[in-house]
Amino acid sequence: MLFSINSLRTLFLNMGGCTITDSDYSHLKKVLLENHSLKYLTVHGELPTALYEALQVSSITGLIVWRANGDECASVANLTQLRYLRLWVTDPFPVLNSLCHRRDALEVLVIHSYKRDKRDLTEEECAALTAALSKAKIRSVEIGWDLSTSGWIALSKGLSLNKEVREVTLWEVPEELQEEIRKIIKSNPEITQLNIG
Numbered sequence: 001m002l003f004s005i006n007s008l009r010t011l012f013l014n015m016g017g018c019t020i021t022d023s024d025y026s027h028l029k030k031v032l033l034e035n036h037s038l039k040y041l042t043v044h045g046e047l048p049t050a051l052y053e054a055l056q057v058s059s060i061t062g063l064i065v066w067r068a069n070g071d072e073c074a075s076v077a078n079l080t081q082l083r084y085l086r087l088w089v090t091d092p093f094p095v096l097n098s099l100c101h102r103r104d105a106l107e108v109l110v111i112h113s114y115k116r117d118k119r120d121l122t123e124e125e126c127a128a129l130t131a132a133l134s135k136a137k138i139r140s141v142e143i144g145w146d147l148s149t150s151g152w153i154a155l156s157k158g159l160s161l162n163k164e165v166r167e168v169t170l171w172e173v174p175e176e177l178q179e180e181i182r183k184i185i186k187s188n189p190e191i192t193q194l195n196i197g
Helices: 022-034 049-056 070-076 093-099 123-135 149-161 175-186
Strands: 010-014 040-044 062-068 084-089 106-113 138-144 167-171 193-196
Touching (some): 022 049, 062 070, 070 084, 070 093, 093 106, 123 149, 149 175, 175 193
Parallel strands (some): 040 062, 062 084, 138 167
16 A cells, blocks of 8 residues: 655555556555655556556656566656656667657666567668667667667667767677777767767
C-alpha cells in the first residue's frame, strides 16, 4: 500500500512477478497526483498504459526504467514534464523515434539495450537510425548499444546533424571504430563534450 507522504521524493515500483489490478493503478494515480514533492520514479519491468496514464497527472521529472520493452517506453519519452530519462530496454529504436516529436528538449537521456543483436543493419534501418538521432530533442545523451559497424556509423551521423545535443557519451563502441566515430560526431560544432568507451 502506498500513502500520500508529502516529503516523498523517490518511488520504486517492481512490476514483475505480480498481478496489478485496476484498483492498484487507481490508487497509484492518486498517490502520484497528491504527492507534489515526488520527482523521481524507478520502474522495474513492464511499463503498461495504466502507468503511463498515472504519470501524466504527476509531477515526476525523472524516470528510470529497468528491463522494459522499447515500444512501451516510446510514449513515456514524450511526457512534457520529464527532464531526465534513464532506460534499459530491449530496443532503443522506438524511444529515439518518439523523441523526435517532443515539443521541448529532454535534458538527459541515458539509454542502454540489454538485447544482444550484432547483425548488420539494413540500409533502411541505418537511414532510420540516422534520421531519429538527427532529430531527437535531447541535450545530453548516453547510449550503450551493442551495434554492428554500420549501426555505429549511422548513429554517429545522426548525432553529427543534431542541433539540440551538447553532450554525448557512447559505450560498447569497438576500439577500431572509436576514432572514426569521434571524427564524425565532432563535426557537429554544437557538441561540446564527447566520451567514447
